[in-house]
Amino acid sequence: MIKSKAPKASKLTEAKEAQVEPPTPTPSSQTTPKTDPTPPAAVVPAVPKSWAELVKTTPGKDTEGTRAAVIQPNGTSNGKAGSITQILNDFQVRPTGSFTIPFLEPRGLVNTGNMCFMNAVLQMLVFCSPFYYFLDCVGKEAAHSFKSETPLIDAMIMFMREFRVTPMTAKQQDLEALGEPFAPEYLYEVIRNTKSLAHMRRGHQQDAEEFLGFLLDGLHEEAVKMMMKSDGNGASSISGDSSMDDTDESGWMEVGHKQKTATTRTTEISESPITKIFGGKLRSVFQVPALKASVTLEPYTPLQLDIQAPEVRSVVDALKHLTKPEKIQGDFKSPKGPNVVAKKQVFIETLPPVLILHLKRFQYDNTGGTQKIWKKIGYPLELQIPSEAMSSTQRTGPSAKYRLIGVVYHHGKSASGGHYTVDVLRQDAKNWIRLDDTVIRRVRSEEVAVDVKDLGSHNTFDGEENDGWVNGWEEVTANGSGTTNKGEGARYIGKDSKVAYILFYQKL
Incomplete structure (x- = not known):
């Protein structure tokens, strides 16, 4: 989220709790690559008590990188107290x-x-390169302890280290190899103990977009608290509160098109590596007849896109629809009288290196329950931001271009349940994989992106192409061969309304 003050309860319009989720899958049988003699990580790692326990491993030769089953100590040779503060302050995407x-x-x-x-x-998040780079920078250089003030960042670094790095020059069979499934219990434990994430209870289905927002919030807050310490005595180097919901507003006069003036206010939040990666700003313009326009700059993460309107058939349509004027009638102290019609319009002011698009698929119905909007929305592998969506001050020069790097899907026709899977683009920017808990398979880019031309006139989803959920996903084993997991496919017997829910785009 990373946004201005707003009651957190408003996020519950997208939240969902399910009574039953499909049975937990049994970890698939996979073989460890021959080139990696390092024993695989434990499926459920225990929470380590000290750095010494973390590094108590048996040394072994591995020319293609060692499986990072546990995080290594940070800054043992050149780390020093306060180094994390400098790294966080200096971080640039x-x-x-x-x-x-x-x-x-x-x-x-x-x-x-x-x-x-x-x-x-x-x-x-692990396959999002700028985010991985952020964790890697902190993990390599910062001096950490398990009594640190950044338990969530520490746990995310540990989680990142669970994924073995394979050289691009490795043999094809090694590049296609899969590691053993695992459960990051240490991360789940930290999440349970994080105030903003405490309501994400195990055994209760939650909303993936809400979890993403609260997770980024938690990482941001930890980073800002450390960044406020310029040295060991706790002196502040950044003004303002560390909380993303406690914001400051400042204003100034702005001269715009045709020399028209407007009062501009900006909702400020403390900057962090998280906002540098995922954060952008919206320009909200409120115009009352016979009065100066009021402009507010507000942060966003992610960008919320309304997809209900019939004319919205793609993310490009949704970005354009974002700027549709909203008419508001009332008494705004206008010289024209007590009852006038004001206009509110929103534009994109700045774009982040990684643009997260949330397709708003859940809404309240007349009975107070939630309803899923399950029409298909087109989204391309390469997205060019339409100039109409940008503020007038940002329309000079070529439009920003983004590459699709991931899609989080929601399965199921009910807003109160269902299942989540994700497609991610691997670091070679060529190959896609689909991850469904322990099940992993390769997919073509054509299976990921949705062309608006293929949606048809009615744009109703019948689930016919999702044979994987009827017949079983094809699983890719460590040797690159394909196997079918019938147990996984048995989750949703019948038609499955799988639709894109969260899109991740990286700026080119």
Whole structure:
């Protein structure tokens, strides 16, 4: 989320709790690559008590990278107290192609009880290169302890280290290899103990987008608290509160098109690596007849897209629809009288390196319950932001272009239940994989993106193409061969309304 003040209860319009989720899948049988003699990580790692326990491993030779079953100590040679503060303050998102991206060996996540909403989001974040780079920077250089003030960041670094790095020069069979499934219990434990995530209870299905928002909030808050310490005595180097919901507003006069003036206010939040990666700003313009326009700049993460309107058939349509004027009638102290019609319009002011698009699929119905909007929405592999969606001050120059790097799907026709899976683009920017808890399969890019031309005139979803949910997913084993997991396919016998729910795009 990372947004301005708003009651957190408003997020519950998208939240869902299910009574029953499909049975937890049994970890699939996989073989460890021959080139990696390092023993596989335990399926359910215990929470380590000290760095010494973390590094108590048997050394072994591995020319293609060691499986990082546990996180290694940070800064043992050149780390020093306060180094994390400097790293967090200095962090900048590097442009795509300006650094070597680690090629990760995929691993499934064991569903220990209605955890699919977490599993899908965590897998997506690991395969998001700028986010991985952030964790890697902190993990390599910062001096950590288990009494640190950043338990969530520490746990995410540990989770990232569970994925073995494979050299791009490795043999094809090694590049296609899969690691053993595991359950990051240490991360789940930290999440349970994090205030903003405490309501994400095990055994209860939750909303993946809400979990993503609260997770990024928690990481942001930890980072800002550390960034406020310029040295060991706790002196503040950043003004303002660390909480993303406690914001400051400042205002100034702005001269716009045709020399028209407007009062502009900005809702400020403390900057962090999380906002640098995922955060953008919206320009909200409120115009009352005979009065100066009021402009507010507000942060967003993710960008919420309304898809209900009949004319919205793609994310490009939804981005354009974002700017549709809203008419509001009332008494705004206008010289024109007590009852006038004002206009509110929203534009995109800034775009982040990683743009998260939330397709708003759940809404309240007349009875107070939630209803799923399950029409299909087209989204491309390469997205060009329409100029109409940008504010007038940002329309100069070429439109920003983004590459699709991940899609989180919601399965099921009910807003109160269902299942989550995710497609992610691997670090070579060529190959896609589909992750369904412990089940992993390769997919073509054509299976990921949805062309608006293929939606048809009625745009109703019948689930026919999702044979995997009827006949069983094809699972890719470590040697690259395909097997079918009938047990997994038995989850949703019948037609399954799988639709894209959260889209991740990385700026080119």
